Amino acid sequence: MFSQINYEGSVSAQYETLAKQLDALLTGExxxxxxxxxxxxLLNQFLSNINWVGFYIMHEGELVLGPFQGLPACVRIPVGRGVCGTAVAKKETLMIEDVYAFPGHIACDAASxxxxVIPLIxxxxxxxxLDIDSPIKNRFTPEDKFGLEQFVETLLTHIV
Structure with a gap:
């Protein structure tokens, strides 16, 4: 069923392998x-230098905490507030280099x-x-953005 994959090669090749592993892991469920x-x-295992990875799910007009890996988190986030709520309002991926420079940032973990944040549409x-935090400034690259958006596209085929 699930086996460890050696993630070698270019970043894009690693994300492609990750998406294939996700598809195999979720098929049939x-x-x-x-x-x-x-x-x-799977993301928690794959990604380095992160301190939180998980999902917030829309429920009754706001984001509510879903499955995650990391420290306890904020339970509810209004649309338009913080990075997650802003990503929902804009319907676009937000890659924030320094969360403390983001107006209205919600600090669930002071280490972040x-x-x-990639919206599930x-x-x-x-x-x-999908929300991923790092204890390092400028952690996420355009390659991460592209790879994680592909990961979400694969995921969406399994949660409809």
Whole structure:
């Protein structure tokens, strides 16, 4: 079922392998929570220099904490607030080099220095976000953004 993959080669090749591993891991499972849980665990294993990775799910007009790996987190985030809520409002990935320079940043973990948030969009509707924090400023690169957006595209095929 799940086996350790040696992530070697270019960053794009590593993310391509990761997306394939996610697809294999989730194939046949229909439960959204189980699939989001395994997706966050897989990213936690794959990514270096992160301190939180997980999902917030849209519920009754706001983001609510979903499956994650890391310290306890904020439970509810209004749309338009913080990096996650802003990514929902804009329907676009936000890559923040320094979270303390982001207006309205919500500090769930004081160790977080940079963040990337990718909206989960189905039929033009945001159903949640993938949120990843790092204790290092400027942790996330354009290659990470592209690779994580591909990861989310693969994930979306398993949570409809």
């Amino acid at each position: 229909k439960n959204r929570i189980a699939n989001l849980s395994n997706a966050s665990a 220095q940079s963040e990337i 189905l039929n033009d509707t945001v159903i949640g976000v």
